Amino acid sequence: MLDYHREIILILDFGSQYTQLIARKIRELGVYCEILPFNVGLDEITSRNPKGIVLSGGPKSVNEVDAPVCDPAIFHLGIPILGICYGLQLTVKLFGGRVEKSVKREYGMAHLAVEEKALLLDGIQDGNVVWMSHQDKVLKMPDGFKTIAHSDNSPHAAIKSLDGGIYGVQFHPEVHHTQKGKKILRNFLYKICKTKGFFSPKSFVDLATEKIKEQVGGGKVVCALSGGVDSSVVATLIHRAIGKNLHCVFVNNGVLRKNEAEEVLDLFKDRLHMNLKYVDAEDMFLAVLKGVKDPERKRKIIGRTFIKIFEAEAKNIGDVRYLAQGTLYPDVIESTSFKGPSATIKSHHNVGGLPRRMKLTLLEPLRELFKDEVRIVGKELGLPDNLVYRQPFPGPGLAIRIIGDVTRERLHILKEADSIIRDEIERNNRFRHVWQSFAILIPVKTVGVMGDERTYANVITLRVVESKDGMTADWTKLPYAILDKVSRRIINEVPGVNRVVYDISSKPPSTIEWE
Numbered sequence: 001m002l003d004y005h006r007e008i009i010l011i012l013d014f015g016s017q018y019t020q021l022i023a024r025k026i027r028e029l030g031v032y033c034e035i036l037p038f039n040v041g042l043d044e045i046t047s048r049n050p051k052g053i054v055l056s057g058g059p060k061s062v063n064e065v066d067a068p069v070c071d072p073a074i075f076h077l078g079i080p081i082l083g084i085c086y087g088l089q090l091t092v093k094l095f096g097g098r099v100e101k102s103v104k105r106e107y108g109m110a111h112l113a114v115e116e117k118a119l120l121l122d123g124i125q126d127g128n129v130v131w132m133s134h135q136d137k138v139l140k141m142p143d144g145f146k147t148i149a150h151s152d153n154s155p156h157a158a159i160k161s162l163d164g165g166i167y168g169v170q171f172h173p174e175v176h177h178t179q180k181g182k183k184i185l186r187n188f189l190y191k192i193c194k195t196k197g198f199f200s201p202k203s204f205v206d207l208a209t210e211k212i213k214e215q216v217g218g219g220k221v222v223c224a225l226s227g228g229v230d231s232s233v234v235a236t237l238i239h240r241a242i243g244k245n246l247h248c249v250f251v252n253n254g255v256l257r258k259n260e261a262e263e264v265l266d267l268f269k270d271r272l273h274m275n276l277k278y279v280d281a282e283d284m285f286l287a288v289l290k291g292v293k294d295p296e297r298k299r300k301i302i303g304r305t306f307i308k309i310f311e312a313e314a315k316n317i318g319d320v321r322y323l324a325q326g327t328l329y330p331d332v333i334e335s336t337s338f339k340g341p342s343a344t345i346k347s348h349h350n351v352g353g354l355p356r357r358m359k360l361t362l363l364e365p366l367r368e369l370f371k372d373e374v375r376i377v378g379k380e381l382g383l384p385d386n387l388v389y390r391q392p393f394p395g396p397g398l399a400i401r402i403i404g405d406v407t408r409e410r411l412h413i414l415k416e417a418d419s420i421i422r423d424e425i426e427r428n429n430r431f432r433h434v435w436q437s438f439a440i441l442i443p444v445k446t447v448g449v450m451g452d453e454r455t456y457a458n459v460i461t462l463r464v465v466e467s468k469d470g471m472t473a474d475w476t477k478l479p480y481a482i483l484d485k486v487s488r489r490i491i492n493e494v495p496g497v498n499r500v501v502y503d504i505s506s507k508p509p510s511t512i513e514w515e
């Protein structure tokens with residue numbers, strides 16, 4: 001069994017917005033890597049036996065009193081190091097060079113002039129475009145280092161130690177705008193760190209399957225299947241490892257999209273033959289939501305009711321020892337790296353508290369993966385595209401897209417309208433280009449005219465946004481023809497709706513969901 005952990009690159013995080021991108025790119029190049037806080041202990045680093053270390057960029061200036069500094073001993077371990085932006089400046093400073101704030105911030109494209117064909121720049125031509133984003137710059141190089149490339153504004157755009165063990169780049173090879181960025185990272189991995197490239201979707205699936213078998217043995221695992229990407233991939237992976245000892249529970253809370261429950265049952269029960277318990281709890285959820293208008297209360301009630309049902313089902317299975325969860329790598333980093341305090345705008349974690357209450361051991365086979373990688377693993381496992389590329393769907397479902405009371409009638413209207421926008425987005429091949437596209441039912445009625453009749457009916461809002469991670473989002477400038485078709489279809493096909501409007505607000509200052 002090929003264990004891709006055998007060659008690992010460690011990325012020390014100095015707080016750059018691009019740190020996760022560095023990790024993504026290195027893994028895309030076939031080498032497993034992990035992100036650690038910049039001040040991680042030397043023992044932790046050496047115990048991982050890394051093939052190389054990357055020092056990320058960061059928002060601070062190396063000359064500030066509270067500038068983050070890693071243990072300088074890492075430079076003397078004989079492990080290749082690549083400093084990116086702040087990482088380069090820190091290297092220069094720690095080796096006795098001088099870094100100062102320049103008057104002009106260098107931001108955007110620059111052209112690289114190669115001075116020495118060092119291993120890092122192998123295959124990189126003069127004039128290649130690189131992406132810069134820094135204010136500090138190197139004024140004096142430390143002894144034992146030399147410049148291997150410059151740009152108009154950065155006389156030391158790429159540097160190396162004379163023994164060739166330490167490299168630094170002022171620009172960001174991890175961002176898309178750096179023309180040969182991937183090639184530079186590849187040079188670092190394969191030419192300098194001498195990695196072989198063990199990490200791939202297949203090596204992940206093979207190892208994860210083995211590890212699950214080993215951890216679980218003949219024990220039973222319970223998994224809450226929602227039909228979302230993460231829980232679907234978790235369930236499929238565990239099923240591959242332990243078959244019928246995996247027990248999935250799918251709770252239909254009534255606030256799912258049209259046909260969603262049927263699709264989940266069809267795939268996981270009928271086609272993949274998983275042990276799947278379907279719980280139709282629509283009536284119960286609608287009863288507890290009755291009269292609740294406040295969005296945070298809706299979230300809490302839905303979360304609590306879900307836990308109650310899930311716990312009861314797990315008890316029914318009997319003798320369960322493990323709870324499967326779709327924890328991803330960004331959640332793991334979040335809990336270990338340094339993070340500034342951020343205000344809670346909406347409480348998004350719906351099933352928090354479940355593992356502790358149920359006294360089960362957690363099984364988290366996706367802990368090492370980024371979201372994109374989960375999708376790739378899903379494909380490797382043979383899951384269909386419409387599931388693997390599914391849009392994010394909030395745990396409280398349509399309940400937070402029905403502003404005000406959630407009633408059976410209003411739910412029906414929203415499900416129908418929502419299925420029309422989903423359908424048109426797919427038909428017009430927009431699905432993979434947008435982050436989310438959905439309908440919202442607002443508690444407003446307006447006057448309309450149908451035939452010769454006056455109507456007084458509901459308004460549907462359409463929300464279509466583009467985003468990379470849901471943290472910020474831009475409203476999608478859909479062609480009028482598509483908007484027109486969606487609007488006509490909703491008004492003609494969904495009784496009780498006589499007006500459709502399009503939400504043209506971005507996040508921030510708005511949010512993606514309306515509640």
Ligand code: XMP
Pocket residue numbers: 299345346347348349350392393394395396436470471507510511512513514515
């Ligand atoms: P907002 O509305 O905060 O949404 O801009 C950002 C992303 O999070 C999703 N979202 C939720 N997901 N439970 C979830 O699992 C929730 O309560 C919840 N609220 C919002 C939203 O769909 C978007 O992708």
